[in-house]
Amino acid sequence: MSITENIKTLRNEIPKHVTLVAVSKTKPNEAIIEAYEAGQRVFGENKIQEMVAKWEALPKDISWHMIGHVQRNKVKYMAPFVDLIHGVDSYKLLSEINKQAAKHDRVIDCLLQIHIAEEDTKFGMTQEEAESILTDEKFSDMKNIKVVGLMGMATFTNNTQQVKDEFHKLYTIYNSLKTLQPSINVLSMGMSGDYELAIQEGSTMVRVGSRIFGARNYSH
Numbered sequence: 527m528s529i530t531e532n533i534k535t536l537r538n539e540i541p542k543h544v545t546l547v548a549v550s551k552t553k554p555n556e557a558i559i560e561a562y563e564a565g566q567r568v569f570g571e572n573k574i575q576e577m578v579a580k581w582e583a584l585p586k587d588i589s590w591h592m593i594g595h596v597q598r599n600k601v602k603y604m605a606p607f608v609d610l611i612h613g614v615d616s617y618k619l620l621s622e623i624n625k626q627a628a629k630h631d632r633v634i635d636c637l638l639q640i641h642i643a644e645e646d647t648k649f650g651m652t653q654e655e656a657e658s659i660l661t662d663e664k665f666s667d668m669k670n671i672k673v674v675g676l677m678g679m680a681t682f683t684n685n686t687q688q689v690k691d692e693f694h695k696l697y698t699i700y701n702s703l704k705t706l707q708p709s710i711n712v713l714s715m716g717m718s719g720d721y722e723l724a725i726q727e728g729s730t731m732v733r734v735g736s737r738i739f740g741a742r743n744y745s746h
């Protein structure tokens with residue numbers, strides 16, 4: 527299957543209210559152009575330098591999402607253009623994004639990453655940590671960020687029930703945090719292996735890589 531066909535198939539499968547983020551990490555610009563020509567405009571990357579290089583080279587109407595773990599000292603490189611940062615896992619990071627966004631007179635949309643998986647290799651905060659950020663008085667002073675939702679990753683397992691339970695837990699947290707913060711209306715959950723389950727459990731944004739572009743080759 528070609529990238530074009532994969533995009534078309536996914537478009538037919540995914541409900542209209544769910545945003546498809548095409549995860550293009552490690553893939554060359556030509557692959558992104560093929561997806562772009564099939565109508566895809568939202569792309570996700572997990573390394574800031576790689577995203578910056580692609581942003582410089584590719585059409586300017588692409589919406590770039592940072593889906594990976596973010597190092598605070600690199601926020602400045604993506605602050606001029608990034609549309610959504612999925613992996614915000616601390617107050618300190620949010621505050622750095624706010625500072626860098628202000629330099630460009632922008633408001634950067636952010637998702638708080640919630641830890642729902644069994645593995646502790648996955649980043650993210652607890653519901654309580656997210657609540658304490660949203661209710662902190664300093665939070666309302668941050669005019670150059672907007673928390674628009676939550677992101678989470680399920681455990682990497684064949685146990686469908688466990689994945690379903692973890693997504694359901696995140697959906698419950700999402701509904702609860704919405705009452706604290708009315709700007710919350712995005713729930714980023716689901717990847718190539720589990721996006722159908724994630725959509726059943728209330729996802730509004732799926733991050734799909736290999737299902738579009740094929741398997742990734744890591745040289746490192």
Ligand SMILES: *Cc1c(COP(=O)(O)O)cnc(C)c1O
Pocket residue numbers: 549551572593594679716717718719733734735736737
């Ligand atoms: C790589 C990655 C994806 C996409 O993974 P696939 O299994 O290839 O769809 C989604 N989310 C995050 C955070 C990733 O790092």
